[in-house]
Amino acid sequence: MDVGTARPSTVLDTAVTTVKRRARVRAPELVGRGWLNTGGTTVSLKDLRGKVVLLDFWTFCCINCLHVLDELRPLEKEFEDILVTIGVHSPKFVHEADPDALAAAVERYEVHHPVLDDPELTTWQNYAVKAWPTLVLVDPEGYVVHVAAGEGHVEALRTIIGELVAEHDAKGTLHRGSGPYQAPEPASTTLRFPAKAVVTPSGTILVSDSAHHSIVELEADGETVVRRIGTGERGRQDGTSPTFSEPAGLALVPNTHGYDVVIADTVNHLLRGLDLTTGEVTTIAGTGEQWRDGETDGPADKIELTSPWDVAWWNGGVAIAMAGNHTLGFFDPAAGTVRRLAGTTVEGINDGPAEGAFFAQTSGLAADGDRLWMVDSETSALRYLEHGEVHTVIGKGLFAFGHKDGDADEALLQHPLGVTVLDDHSVVISDTYNNAVRRYDPAARTLTTIATDVAEPSDALLVDGELVVVASAAHRLERFAASATRIDGAAHEVKRPSTDIASGAFELAVVFTPPTGTKLDERYGPSTRLEITSSPPELILEGAGVSTELVRALRINDQVTNGVLHVVAQAASCSDDPADEHPVCRLTRQDWGVPVRVVADAPTRLPLLMGGMDEGAGQAT
Incomplete structure (x- = not known):
């Protein structure tokens, strides 16, 4: 999974990185060049009040994003009368910003939900997204309730959506019925992609x-x-x-x-x-x-x-x-x-x-x-x-x-x-x-x-x-x-600006919160693993390699001005019901490629979110 580094520009970033308070954060509006799979209609979050909205930030070159498209299919079917999935396409390559190429990709990968074309990364930055793919859940009243980066989150999403349905059904703020998706006219050719x-x-x-x-x-x-x-x-x-x-x-x-x-x-x-x-x-x-x-x-x-x-x-x-x-x-x-x-x-x-x-x-x-x-x-x-x-x-x-x-x-x-x-x-x-x-x-x-x-x-x-x-x-x-x-x-370079980091002593922290109803699985030894390397290798003077802790002390080389931090993290978690003799277990695994710039007076810590974070769940800054 690639990671972008768009500078946070809205109040949403406070919501997903602040501890100790349960602020309700209004989801920023969806802004882009245009829409696909809506029959030409522009969709706003106001139009979707009463629905659970799942924003899928993706780019069609990314294999992890394609995995998520397939993972979401059964979830979309299960909650088809209350869940509206919106694909927010934020491109990496120049070709992916071509509207015709995006339209072809939406057909090629059988994307059966509305897609916002976001070539200038406006909505990406408004939601402070840092990685492809990232999933954001918005409740029927228009507030962000869950953020998850990477793939493999369907079970956690299913649980949270179920809770939202029960809560908003009881409040009278849930509206059932069809969403804004309109299937395009099917094409007929001997070969298709x-x-x-x-x-x-x-x-x-x-x-x-x-x-x-x-x-x-x-x-x-x-x-x-x-x-x-x-x-x-x-x-x-x-x-x-x-x-x-x-x-x-x-x-x-x-x-x-x-x-x-x-x-x-x-x-x-x-x-x-x-x-x-x-x-x-x-x-x-x-x-x-x-x-x-x-x-x-x-x-x-x-x-x-x-x-x-x-x-x-x-x-x-x-x-x-x-x-x-x-x-x-x-x-x-x-x-x-x-x-x-x-x-x-x-x-x-x-x-x-x-x-x-x-x-x-x-x-x-x-x-x-x-x-x-x-x-x-x-x-x-x-x-x-x-x-x-x-x-x-x-x-x-x-x-x-x-x-x-x-x-x-x-x-x-x-x-x-x-x-x-x-x-x-x-x-x-x-x-x-x-x-x-x-x-x-x-x-x-x-x-x-x-x-x-x-x-x-x-x-x-x-x-x-x-x-x-x-x-x-x-x-x-x-x-x-x-x-x-x-x-x-x-020659081109990916638009994502580099993350500024300090030279010398530096901490990289992967923040993981087990999905609701689960706990870290320590039955067979350490439940987490973190691997950190860099390009060029000399970017990291000390601390590269593999450990079982999700927080790592590094020493960054002040003689290297630009590079990429490669991070692979995983965590095993299981259902924590004491009455469950055979707990259901899952492995959350995520990889990042973080472009960095080594500068004076830059932050000495970089947190990366793995898995999901519920609104107000207490993720460390």
């Missing part, structure tokens, strides 16, 4: 048709449908009438275990196998539950995955881009096992031995002998893994991106999702948020542009000597020659 593609042994093209929740086989022309595999409904059913949930990556594999293709069934957190002869689909890895903590190595049907985005046949198995926790996984079909291949779950760029590397939402993979190429979308980076070592070719970190060709050290990408190796070992990059296709020459270490004005390319492949690109937002495959031009575009 296709994600990845491969050429089959028979020369046809297999495409993951993500928004149609299916796999489509096309003739070599890339247009004529041979067959559709999948019913089109969300689900996880195996067999010859299978269901998927936003499938993405595809990899051809030797058919020694009953399948020819491995499919990254992204939102189901599964790998599926497809027999091209029969069309039968089987689940080959994952449990269907999202990994949050625990084992990463073991029998494939027992290990949880998290948003597998792409797959590639490499070194006798299937490499997995585990976008949901910033790692790479490896599926061994012969052994029937899954293991972590690389990464620590910390989001960022850190090269070196695979087990200590940092990744950032890896979304594309391609094998070239012993080398596994990848693109990390959140750091706009091209990287590779070879002989146990991770190397970065292009990419400067979580907050720098652009469209610039030339020497690899100066070249820039913007949220790329696909990577393809050509016969000459050069690499084609689907530079998604630049709407461009790029080519990297490893021998010359240079980047050039092959094509522009491609609608969110997400993958590419060679078919009969031509480059076929998955133009995801155009809902089709497009063909290009491999000739290249040079573009010297602008």
Whole structure:
């Protein structure tokens, strides 16, 4: 999860950081460029009096935000007559501020609630939001009652909403009925937001048709449908009438275990196998539950995955881009096992031995002998893994991106999702948020542009000597020659201003309040864990590493002026009813990438909110 650092500008920040008083804080009005999913109608909080309002601050590049969209679906259904969810879209990348791109994302991810377009971050700053995603509950009288950053908060939200319903039903301030959501007219195209593609042994093209929740086989022309595999409904059913949930990556594999293709069934957190002869689909890895903590190595049907985005046949198995926790996984079909291949779950760029590397939402993979190429979308980076070592070719970190060709050290990408190796070992990059296709020459270490004005390319492949690109937002495959031009575009940085911190002695505190009706689970040892690192590493002189306390004393280097604090925290809590013989337990886990500026006379303490905080709950300042 990324974290922004917009300076608090309203009274709301006092409400969410002050202890010892139960101030009722009026929710600031919703202000932005426009609205989606309302039929063109502007929505105000005054219009929503009598409803429980859930504000979801999100940006469509963020995998944690996409997790929250799926988590909220059953909650929205359960409370459909009293709960109004409003998505507040506050963009990170330049492309995400494009209104057409936002409209496409709202359709792509099946967002079935009103969305406020907030490109100038006005509402973000008015609510003092600091992280994607953040959830804010507003009661039927228009007051903020709960704030939660990150994902995994559905049960706490369900409890609080239930309490609000009872309270305001009794007061007569709850109004039941439909909300302002109006579904847009559905579009009809053969493909809808296709994600990845491969050429089959028979020369046809297999495409993951993500928004149609299916796999489509096309003739070599890339247009004529041979067959559709999948019913089109969300689900996880195996067999010859299978269901998927936003499938993405595809990899051809030797058919020694009953399948020819491995499919990254992204939102189901599964790998599926497809027999091209029969069309039968089987689940080959994952449990269907999202990994949050625990084992990463073991029998494939027992290990949880998290948003597998792409797959590639490499070194006798299937490499997995585990976008949901910033790692790479490896599926061994012969052994029937899954293991972590690389990464620590910390989001960022850190090269070196695979087990200590940092990744950032890896979304594309391609094998070239012993080398596994990848693109990390959140750091706009091209990287590779070879002989146990991770190397970065292009990419400067979580907050720098652009469209610039030339020497690899100066070249820039913007949220790329696909990577393809050509016969000459050069690499084609689907530079998604630049709407461009790029080519990297490893021998010359240079980047050039092959094509522009491609609608969110997400993958590419060679078919009969031509480059076929998955133009995801155009809902089709497009063909290009491999000739290249040079573009010297602008460099960009994420808008979020850095957080000023002091050099020398410094305290970082993760503030966690167990959800209502629960307590920290100390039955098997420490219930909390905190990991802190930095980019560059020399930003922290003392105190980096792992501990079981959520408060850490650091020493900040006065010779480093700018950097990023990487923070991963978790806390285990269980229901605290003494009569409950088998308490219900949950793990809250959250990661931040905090851009910081080291300046004189800056604060010597940085608090980060993990989990939720009820109004007046007593969060430390």
